[in-house]
Amino acid sequence: MPARWRGLRAVITLHYESRFGLARGAVCIDGRPHLYAEGYEFNQSLTIIGTRSVARLKAKAGGMAFLAMVDGDEAVLDVPQEVLARLNEGAALEVGIVAEARQDKRARACLIGPVEGEPRRLSPVLSLKERLLNRANAWGEIFESTVDLGVLGMAEEAALNPSGALPEGGYLSIERTRALIACDVDSAGGEGIATSKAFAKGCNERAVSDIGRRLRLSGLAGLVVIDLIGKRHDAERLHRLLKGGFGAEAGQLIVGPVGKFGTLEFVRPWGATPLMDTVHSPVRSAHRLLREAVVSSEGEPGRLLTLRAPAGILDIIRPLLAASYDPLSAIIRLEAATRSEVIVT
Missing domain, CATH: 2.40.50.140 (Nucleic acid-binding proteins)
Structure with a gap:
């Protein structure tokens, strides 16, 4: 759980990258990503949360x-x-x-x-950066950092794949189904660290404490069911850890009792679109292609870049380049193709 929510001062950083009218950003607390967003820097859609x-x-x-x-x-x-x-x-x-x-x-x-x-x-059009800062407002003061592409890449990957190892051992699996978000706590890899019972208890507590960060980062919500290790649990402590991990958002949760089969259920309201829902969107494909072009230009400065992609993706990139003052725009040309790639000539 973030240090600020434990009564300590947390280090909150914003990593933000914007180019060609597209942007991505991540908010980290004590070095761990809690929010990630990408897309148009100024998205004028009226169906963005808060509009x-x-x-x-x-x-x-x-x-x-x-x-x-x-x-x-x-x-x-x-x-x-x-x-x-x-x-x-x-x-x-x-x-x-x-x-x-x-x-x-x-x-x-x-x-x-x-x-x-x-x-x-009625609402003003906010930049993606402003929207991220607004969501992180309740956590405390943001210390802006320089762009760290490694951090952005880590946050993006975690937003797409929220399952992963727990600190100090254990594993939390998060799987989205049509009806609910199914989570499973696994003690794999914990042999020899402590007694089996004590380690299982620690895994459960670490998973419950971290589920809020992972759901917020991935954008997953609705009915969430956590399959804990074992069947006898300190429900009061688990509820406290769960709400502590959600911080200011805890008041929006509806938390049920720990079931006799060792499951903890709660409901988190849906909010922002999950990043995994945009994986195949033309905007995200355009963004990734332009990011690849930037990397290619750094390795081959001054060379002509040809972006090959399906017509739908090029239709998004074309006006972005036309409206951009980025010097790279002058050496990019577009070419229709069945798959996306960057050619350096």
């Missing part, structure tokens, strides 16, 4: 309400049935995004109230 706008109530069906945003996107309106019954289709509503889109789920919005006028944006 407020006036939307049109497009339809009501099956007890659900669907919103049409001014940018052409859609969202589901979270509202009690008695309130929904009083809203007419076509009404202009001020709403705020509480959860971004994920897999086959639309973004979710909360109702602020009916308003007059046409659909429009």
Whole structure:
């Protein structure tokens, strides 16, 4: 758990890289990544968490309400049935995004109230850096660092693959299913460190303490089930460690008792889109190709760079290069191809 949440002063660093209108950043506490985000530096989408706008109530069906945003996107309106019954289709509503889109789920919005006028944006467009800082605000003062590509790469990998070894031994596996997030605590590798019972207890406690960081970093939420080692546990201590690991976010959790089969269940509200949901998105593919071009240019300064990629990816890169004052833009040319690669000539 972060030092600040234990009553000590934590070292909080922001690693941030921006080029060609695309950016990525990671917030670390005491050297461990807690947040990672990437994409357009100034994303104007109205379905980014925290964004407020006036939307049109497009339809009501099956007890659900669907919103049409001014940018052409859609969202589901979270509202009690008695309130929904009083809203007419076509009404202009001020709403705020509480959860971004994920897999086959639309973004979710909360109702602020009916308003007059046409659909429009109300919130300013924030940079990816500002959005990261806003999310990390509750942790304390941020000490900005120079760009460390190694840290950014480590945070990206951890956001995509939240399973991994626990400090001082043990392993925490995190697997996303359609219904829930299934987590398994494993004591593999702990033989000889302590008695079997004591080491298993330590693994459980380390896993419960670190699950908040891993879920926040990966963006995973919903119903979370942790399969602990053994069946007899100090539930009060495990609940305390769990909430301590989530820090300021702990108040949003719904935590259940430790079950008789040794499982700890809780619900974490969905928020930002999980990075793993964007792995094959054209924007992320464009970003990775441009990052590869930067690395290639450092090894071959002054050489012409040809970016080969499918047309959909080139359509994203083309306006970014045209709007960029980056000196590298002048030596990049684009060429349609079935797979993405950088050619140095």
